[in-house]
Amino acid sequence: MLIELLENRLAHRAGAENGGAPPGASTVIRAPAATRTASYTVVMSDPLRPSAAEALAEWGRRVRADRAQVEQFRELPERPDFYAPVAGAFKADPRREDDPALAALRALVVPGETWLDIGAGGGRFALPIALLAREVIAVDGSDAMLGVLRGAMAEYGVANVRIEQSRWPMANPPQADVALMANVGNDVEEIGPFLDVMEASAKRMCVVVNLMKPPASYAWPLWPVIHGVEREPLPAVPELLALLLARRKLFEVRLFPRKPMSFEKPEDALPFLRQQLWIEPDGAKDRKLQEVLPQYVQERDGRFAISWEPIPLAIVTWLPS
Amino acid sequence: MATTDPLRPSKRACLAEWRRRVQAHQRAAIEAGRERGREETWGPAVEAFSADPRRTDEPALDALRTLVRPPETWLDIGAGAGRYALPLALAGAKVIAVEPSQMMANALHGQTAEHGLSNIRLIEAEWPMADPPVADVAFIAHVGYGSAEIEPFLEAMEKSARRLCVAMMLSRAPSSAADPYWLPVHGIEREPLPALPEFLMLQLARRRTFEVRLLPRYRDIRSDPAADLRFLRRHLRVAPDTEEDERLGREYERRRERGESPHPRAEPVGIVTWEP
Numbered sequence: 363m364l365i366e367l368l369e370n371r372l373a374h375r376a377g378a379e380n381g382g383a384p385p386g387a388s389t390v391i392r393a394p395a396a397t398r399t400a401s402y403t404v405v406m407s408d409p410l411r412p413s414a415a416e417a418l419a420e421w422g423r424r425v426r427a428d429r430a431q432v433e434q435f436r437e438l439p440e441r442p443d444f445y446a447p448v449a450g451a452f453k454a455d456p457r458r459e460d461d462p463a464l465a466a467l468r469a470l471v472v473p474g475e476t477w478l479d480i481g482a483g484g485g486r487f488a489l490p491i492a493l494l495a496r497e498v499i500a501v502d503g504s505d506a507m508l509g510v511l512r513g514a515m516a517e518y519g520v521a522n523v524r525i526e527q528s529r530w531p532m533a534n535p536p537q538a539d540v541a542l543m544a545n546v547g548n549d550v551e552e553i554g555p556f557l558d559v560m561e562a563s564a565k566r567m568c569v570v571v572n573l574m575k576p577p578a579s580y581a582w583p584l585w586p587v588i589h590g591v592e593r594e595p596l597p598a599v600p601e602l603l604a605l606l607l608a609r610r611k612l613f614e615v616r617l618f619p620r621k622p623m624s625f626e627k628p629e630d631a632l633p634f635l636r637q638q639l640w641i642e643p644d645g646a647k648d649r650k651l652q653e654v655l656p657q658y659v660q661e662r663d664g665r666f667a668i669s670w671e672p673i674p675l676a677i678v679t680w681l682p683s
Numbered sequence: 684m685a686t687t688d689p690l691r692p693s694k695r696a697c698l699a700e701w702r703r704r705v706q707a708h709q710r711a712a713i714e715a716g717r718e719r720g721r722e723e724t725w726g727p728a729v730e731a732f733s734a735d736p737r738r739t740d741e742p743a744l745d746a747l748r749t750l751v752r753p754p755e756t757w758l759d760i761g762a763g764a765g766r767y768a769l770p771l772a773l774a775g776a777k778v779i780a781v782e783p784s785q786m787m788a789n790a791l792h793g794q795t796a797e798h799g800l801s802n803i804r805l806i807e808a809e810w811p812m813a814d815p816p817v818a819d820v821a822f823i824a825h826v827g828y829g830s831a832e833i834e835p836f837l838e839a840m841e842k843s844a845r846r847l848c849v850a851m852m853l854s855r856a857p858s859s860a861a862d863p864y865w866l867p868v869h870g871i872e873r874e875p876l877p878a879l880p881e882f883l884m885l886q887l888a889r890r891r892t893f894e895v896r897l898l899p900r901y902r903d904i905r906s907d908p909a910a911d912l913r914f915l916r917r918h919l920r921v922a923p924d925t926e927e928d929e930r931l932g933r934e935y936e937r938r939r940e941r942g943e944s945p946h947p948r949a950e951p952v953g954i955v956t957w958e959p
Contacts, residue, residue, distance in 0.1 A: 410885065604884065
């Protein structure tokens, strides 16, 4: 009984925080500054089998905490299309053979199938899959990314990609055999409806490709010295697995080693760190960053990294029903 | 009632809940007056725990075979009568089988001799053990569901493995098919043991990075009431032709008519691997 009450309370709160907005609407909730970094915990019924409601509430809390920190500390201006400056980096040769994770993904494609790629970006995965599948439906909201995708389709001669410009979840979502989300979801506040619609759109399988820790985590150690606070960690694959268990889903996981991000010279890390710390070049915080940077990079074999701990890439698959 | 993060549960909270469940499961047997010693428990199961080491009807075993890199050493903890130790040895591994039950160990000896295998060494011991052997791979199959103290068990397993730890686990504990019969047969409710979902959550709490494969346990699933009843009698500690056995038989029929399989052979098996 107590458990039910708790679940109801949590579900109620999750609903209240959404402000009754439809799924996917970008409602920005501004928490009072005092509670932004306070790590509140919920009373859990069962740590080995948390309820979906409490897992979803914690996911949303983390995403809001991450965003609140950005809003508090950002010096860089907000851009209407966040991915515009980096969209070009999301292009890749669909026939590349040097990527074991892509090879594993190709092995999941059954010829004749339709794949839905949610947040397809520049087509890093949509295009190689399209070479094997009947069709890929690429859903993405970013003009810049879709521009890159159209360019890559023309350049590499891949025609069987159907583009649907939309955020996810979308109204009247397309049906496919397999629904894929690659490097998407960590910062989605309402991950529940996002996954619900993904599962409803997939007949055979759901697939997630993502890093075990967000790439931004390389910059986390710098937050206390630059901004005076610990960075609120966005969820990543371990949290997704906990969420799937809470949603009573079993999954398969395959891991692929990735080389840690490293640089030729310590100062080459500055553009990445400025972006992840949301600071302008040559401001007071940037000068502080340049001053402390040598203490935060480690040299190995003539290259420099903030951490040499590798972050593996995971392919997670589960059955939609 | 633990206070913790549902996406990153604390190890302490998970271990406490694991212990609580195992003890609640055990308590039901004590309250029903059906507590048994090790040999009483495992002795009647020897037959069920033996299987043709060259069998090809178990997809999870096929997947396990692909993990062997001959001539490496596998430590099979709780090897039973050698259901996996023998196929692993045939796949080219040197196997160290650790098994505490005398009757299981005898059966394993017999199987090893019958199939002319010389690359299986048997250690009769409880896990964790003093001076444990070290191997390339430490492996458990359908072991751990009933370990109240799972953390020292897993830590010792990780310490004994150089390359990889492998856990084969069902999505529901093997005994869970019998749990719903405790109330009608013995008048006591029995809580299921933790299994694969709980084990995965525990591994997340332990901050382990793992791979998972899910496979059907058997290729053919045939209905076999005689085998079902043997399984249920063994788990419910019921002798044939007793009053309890009669209740068990009635409950079995009632559930069969409703289409409930008492022996969920269709439950997937997980193979979880992680680096020690």
